[in-house]
Amino acid sequence: MAEVRAEMVANVWKIVVAEGDTVEEGDTLVILESMKMEIPVLAEDSGVVAQLKVAEGDVIQEGHLIAVIE
């Protein structure tokens, strides 16, 4: 199980995957936006997206849980 957390304060611009999706290491899970920059959040392991804890438009803080990959 791998937790994916936000590295910075950001807005959630786009959700790319859905719960239940199978992802490969390096796949984009969500795209954040902070300070006019798009920041893709990538899966660090291959697996299934067990939980997706953010929605488009959310403002998240550094350390906020974005997804759980199992």
Next chain:
Amino acid sequence: MFDSVLVANRGEIARRIIRTVQRMGLRAIAVHSEADADLPFVTEADDAVLLGPAAPAQSYLDVDKVIAAARATGAQAVHPGYGFLAENASFARAVTEAGLVWIGPAPEAIERMGDKINARNMMESAGVPVAAGTREPVGALTEAVRAAERIGYPVMVKTAGGGGGIGMGVAHDEESLGKAFEQASRAAARFGGAQDGTSRAILLERYIERARHVEIQILGLADGTVVALGERDCSVQRRHQKVVEESPSPGITADLRERMLAAAVRAGEAVGYRGAGTVECLVDADAQDFVFLEMNTRLQVEHPVTELVTGLDLVEHQIRIAAGEVYALEARPGGHAIEFRVYAEDPKRFFPGPGKIDVWEEPSGEGVRVDSGYVAGNTVTPFYDPLMAKLCVHGATRDEAVARARTAVAAFKVEGPKNNLPFCAELLDDPEFVSGDYDTGLVSRMRKAR
């Protein structure tokens, strides 16, 4: 001369404009979002109006709210700064229609230069060299492939209406062109679609491998003459965005400089330009040749570099020209100036790092100028661009400017948000930068070498 200026911007540039407005004896009016209420540009202005929530669309980009703020405070003129509404022709028109003075070029000049394809074709007619590229917008990938074969790889793919490097990509072959085209199309749909259909279009241009980004500052005077105030070399870039700028450029010969300044004057005259503008060019460092890239119809972030070498206050001239004051101007640049953009971002990967500022101590001393948007206790929020301050140095020679920069960077203390001051220090020790013989690939080479 009008007696008051509303500054339709935020952060360091709003503060810097307000300083000149007040020095000229005029009343400075700030507008701000809820997120910016305690920033220096708000507290230092003579009057301030809350526009709305943090999101730019509900505050700094809301034309009706800005015009209403001008009416409510009795402002007589509007300075747009850079970014936000600065290159929005409808805003310029709305300001004029409200009976206010627009401190900027005519809306027609903004429109003509805002569309990069149109601008490029116009410059070519005016005798300004342009890169081999598409004359018309490219709609589909198949068209792009045909165009790239005609121009010759590598090609630069960019959006016709976008700026700041958003959506730009280099393609070395048909496969990478597909990727770059898709990326540019997404960016065009998202960032460039606000104005009209043409700004969503894609443009292809011949890509120069060892390129320097050199731009010319022009000033269109009230009597119609255009003067060139020297160049700025902006080749230190990350993600196609500038980090460090200097003047004079260490990478062009006197002969090339003369040709570039003359072309910039022709470019300005071709659009009947009034006020401060910048003609951006790409220089082929090996061939010592240049092509027109785009014209920015506003004050530029890095304008202090020009101010330091010419001794002119560009904001003062913008205001005097907008007020219709007629005078002649001659620029005699002297010495060497360098500007470092102090961004709230990590110094390794350049990812944004907003946060509360616990410590903020600016350097000072001979030849040091800091334009900052924040003081200790402020918070850098994720809603706007990451620029916190501009650290500028001036010296008699480039070596002296570099030495002063090293001292100033070391003395600049910022704690709280991540910041790129360690990168600035690293750059000042990089042999390629110190030699002056660098190009736009410098930062990515520095990161690969690690």
